[in-house]
Amino acid sequence: MKNTEAYSSPVYNVIPVPIEKVRANSYNPNHVAPPEMKLLYESIKDDGYTMPIVCYYLKDEDMYEIVDGYHRYTTMLNHKDIYERENGKLPVSVIDKPISDRIASTVRHNRARGTHDVDLMVNIVKELKDAGMSDAWIIKNIGMDADELLRLKQISGLAALFADEDFTKSWE
Incomplete structure (x- = not known):
């Protein structure tokens, strides 16, 4: 077996963190329907936590903010049997990235598994644009194509999302 320190x-480097020190982020656009949430509960009940909650550590608050794993987190919050079995602790894997990269990580994790709420995706694109991220950065880091980004920008109706676009004067 290889020495894991080389990785x-x-x-x-998964650590057990009391659920009271973990909180949701404000930008996750992923929603899970009740049947899938029931299935997630059954999976955690039968198999245990097989994937850690990915978090960013907020030193000033001594809290862990979720990047990926919100629904695994809420499963423990909503099910006393899971909380008791796990002694109120979640398996947490910590990443250290700036907020724009954490948002991109959340979206990549979600897109690899499921669907997104369009309105929340529009908000994410706006937040990333407000943070100075280019269309090319958003396309690369969130895994969407240029047409999808354009549609989200159009849906938003916010002119600011088009601020870095070059438009022709063909209408003149």
């Missing part, structure tokens, strides 16, 4: 992926 740099955060998953090799």
